[in-house]
Amino acid sequence: MKQAETIPETFLGVGYTRDRAGLPLEAVRVPVRQPANDQVLIRVAASSLNPLEYKLADLNFMGRTPPVALGLDLAGVVVAVGPAVSGVAVGDVVAAMADLNGDGGWVATGAGGGDVGYALTQRFLTARKPPSLGFRDAAALPMAFLSAFAGLYRAVQAGDSIYVPGGGGGVGHLAVQMAARALGAGLVISSGSTPQSIALARQSGAHHVFDYKRDDIPAEIAQLTDDQGVDLVFDATYSEHGFVETARTVRRGGSWIVLGVGPGRTTRLVETQSPVDAMLAERGAKRVDVNLLRYFSEPATLDSEARAFLQRGMALAMEWATQGLVVPHIGRTIDSTVEAISAGLQSLKAGHGVVGKVAVIVDHDLVRDTSSDR
Ligand SMILES: NC(=O)c1ccc[n+]([C@@H]2O[C@H](COP(=O)([O-])OP(=O)(O)OC[C@H]3O[C@@H](n4cnc5c(N)ncnc54)[C@H](OP(=O)(O)O)[C@@H]3O)[C@@H](O)[C@H]2O)c1
Incomplete structure (x- = not known):
């Protein structure tokens, strides 16, 4: 494994601590796992909300054992890669989707609150973020x-x-x-x-x-x-x-x-x-x-063809967004706190008040300071 910075053993995420806990979400302390073979560990700058997240909290239908951290759409900086990873290296700025049966990278302390969110993703669900595409927009794309x-x-x-x-x-x-x-x-x-x-x-x-x-x-x-x-x-x-x-x-x-x-x-x-x-x-x-979920709930369907297809999708998401062909509309931007995320997911669940995507700023410093981000 190659890694650049000192990575903490845990972080305080946002998710659920009990089976079928529903909304509001809670602060959950979760381990920061080292990337295995073809995995990439991302320090998260931005994310977005998806209805899947309140559904997982409501029903836990992927059969996970809580605590589960949510925040599956990711944009950030690669901090470690598994030994079999090529084409993405430590320090690269990327967008990615975490496994839909895995953990996400929302931090409970709020952007600028001191904590840093980390999430593991698979190489084929990770694409380098073009410099002209902001973290916020990049993070609004993967799942949708x-x-x-x-x-x-x-x-x-x-x-x-x-x-x-x-x-x-x-x-x-x-x-x-x-x-x-x-x-x-x-x-x-x-x-x-x-x-x-x-x-x-x-x-x-x-x-x-x-x-x-x-x-x-x-x-x-x-x-x-x-x-x-x-x-x-x-x-x-x-x-x-x-x-x-x-x-x-x-x-x-x-x-x-x-x-x-x-x-x-x-x-x-x-x-x-x-x-x-x-x-x-x-x-x-x-x-x-x-059904994207099927790839993760029935692992046999995540064969090499499916991986190549999703990798092509992530690459095209970046390409078409930079070309102005498929550009996410950010209807609202919130900080990564338990309260703001729970309220945002509640609005999505109620089916009102949200147009396009809700962006989540996980790390203001990273979003502001990375010169490759605009
Ligand atoms: N399994 C998968 O692979 C997968 C992946 C991603 C998403 N999803 C699911 O797909 C759904 C949509 O996700 P999303 O992120 O797009 O949610 P969203 O942002 O909440 O959008 C829902 C949209 O549905 C529209 N709508 C609701 N009832 C309608 C009707 N009867 N006729 C026409 N439009 C209607 C709403 O329109 P108005 O706001 O104008 O009323 C709104 O634009 C969610 O249930 C999500 O969980 C599944």
Whole structure:
């Protein structure tokens, strides 16, 4: 193992200390582990919030033994690498996603409060951060970008029509940008329920944005597509009601791509009957399930092809952000404290008050002082 600085044995993170503890999160003292073979240890500068974090605290469905530190999106400086790591070295400035069944790097003491957060990531989930991309933006990308990438990268053909409901959300706004600006979709339709989220979907490149609480979106899409429906739907909303509506917008022979556990299982606690599969079968449309969590909950799926795919995704996240093609919108920035993070996750859970991503500054000094960061 190669390392540059004295690394403490533990740090005070933000996470949960009991099985199914839920919100608010607590301060958790966790060990700073040395990187094994192909792992990278990062001193964390910035992170962002993802709904996964309140879901893990609520349900602990990855079967972890608490205490668990959260904060899985990472941007920071490499402080140690395992013996098999190449292409990333101590001192490099990087963005990364921690393993979704691992620990994160939020510190409980608040940015500038004296403590430093560390997180382990795998080499293939780590990309060098271009100097022109700030820590805050870089840290807003990994999980949400990889989700959109996993859904769209191999699916969208130039000229396709696509419906991305919720284009003001963390995943949604990146998916709209990716489809419209990076992958060459010809018609991008989106939706939202507030003026702010509708505006973000528009700014992200959607040609038409509807209000999913007021408009008859299947009828609007039928009109825009000569009654055919869209080639693709990418639904990352986890809304059972929404799934039934978006399934009605896909064309015969098209693809209905869903992020996560899919219809009927979104609460993870009870399974409900969903008409979506029957609706898709009736239209001759294909259902495609996309789930980043599956790679970590069913380790056999994290094969060399999956690793290469996710590594390509992390590299493209950095590249497309610097080119201005897929740029995260930071709706709010908070300090890394138990209170601020718990309140931010509570807002995400309640489904209000957040547009785009919530950034977390973990280390103000690092964010300010690194000359390669702007
Ligand atoms: N398994 C995986 O691989 C994976 C990976 C990443 C994320 N996820 C999950 O994906 C979901 C989205 O994540 P996120 O970070 O994007 O969350 P987010 O930032 O909270 O965004 C949720 C979005 O959904 C929209 N929405 C809710 N109900 C809708 C409906 N009926 N029709 C259209 N849009 C609707 C909201 O729109 P308004 O705000 O305008 O109402 C909002 O834009 C979360 O449940 C997250 O846990 C899963």
